[in-house]
Amino acid sequence: MGKIKENSTNNMNRKHIINDCDLTYSVCMIGGRWKLLILCRLETGKLRFSELRREICNITERMLTLQLRELENDGIIKRTVYAEVPPRVEYELTEIGKELIPIWGQLSKWGTKHRALIK
Numbered sequence: 001m002g003k004i005k006e007n008s009t010n011n012m013n014r015k016h017i018i019n020d021c022d023l024t025y026s027v028c029m030i031g032g033r034w035k036l037l038i039l040c041r042l043e044t045g046k047l048r049f050s051e052l053r054r055e056i057c058n059i060t061e062r063m064l065t066l067q068l069r070e071l072e073n074d075g076i077i078k079r080t081v082y083a084e085v086p087p088r089v090e091y092e093l094t095e096i097g098k099e100l101i102p103i104w105g106q107l108s109k110w111g112t113k114h115r116a117l118i119k
Helices: 009-020 022-030 035-042 049-055 061-073 101-118
Strands: 077-082 088-093
Touching: 009 022, 022 035, 035 049, 035 061, 035 077, 035 088, 035 101, 049 061, 049 088, 061 077
Parallel strands: none
Antiparallel strands: 077 088
16 A cells, blocks of 8 residues: 555545544544454454454455554554464454443444334
């Protein structure tokens, strides 16, 4: 992926909105097509990369890697590398990540209700 220009209007607007609104900041941390799916899979405990890949249909290895890196950089998940051959890497929710569990539970309930209303 290419780098985003620091002085682009889109990037400046994004920074401004994120800095001024806690709700927007929160949504940006967990937003996107795959992040909530990854987080929901980690709700039950540690998973290896291959296990996450199997459990999330249609996600590419590259996209899973990118999303895991973002979540790790944001402090929502923790990556543990074990010095073994072959290498073993596990992912798990951090304490701040675990605080999101009831939030995505409520989002799921809202989605179920909303989907029923618009059908």
